[in-house]
Amino acid sequence: MTDTAVLNVEIANRSDNEVDEAAAIDLAQRVFAAEGIVDGDLGLLFVGPEEMRTLKREHLGIDEATDVLSFPIDGRDELPPGVPRQLGDAILCPQVVGDAWRRPLVHGLLHLLGYEHGAEMEAREEELAA
DSSP states (O other), rough: OOOOEEEEEEEEESSSSSSOHHHHHHHHHHHHTTTTOOOOOOOEEOOOHHHHHHHHHHHHSOOOOSSSSEESSSTTTOOOOTOOOOOEEEEOOHHHHHHHHHHHHHHHHHHHHOOOSSHHHHHHHHHHOO
């Protein structure tokens, strides 16, 4: 019996917008694979502007809707053998991003891996969202 690396994605859409969930999962898998992460658990959540505003206010103290929020857990931390990697949650607001959702999603996923705003993150976003 062999162990197979799997990225488990739990996805939910509470945004009242149609979301291409399969494309979002595919993009997440490609981003993490490109970053050397091939197994773990990820949450993707799509919410409306009011819920996004509430989340940003509660967690960042800023009272406005935004495109994406990230809540990292393990990131790239070294884990003991047998402990599953919990990547965290990326939350996207389709009403804010519209059809241009790929780059904001990549942005949120990179935050889960510890990237901070700056030139390196912007270049990686552009490369991975293409």
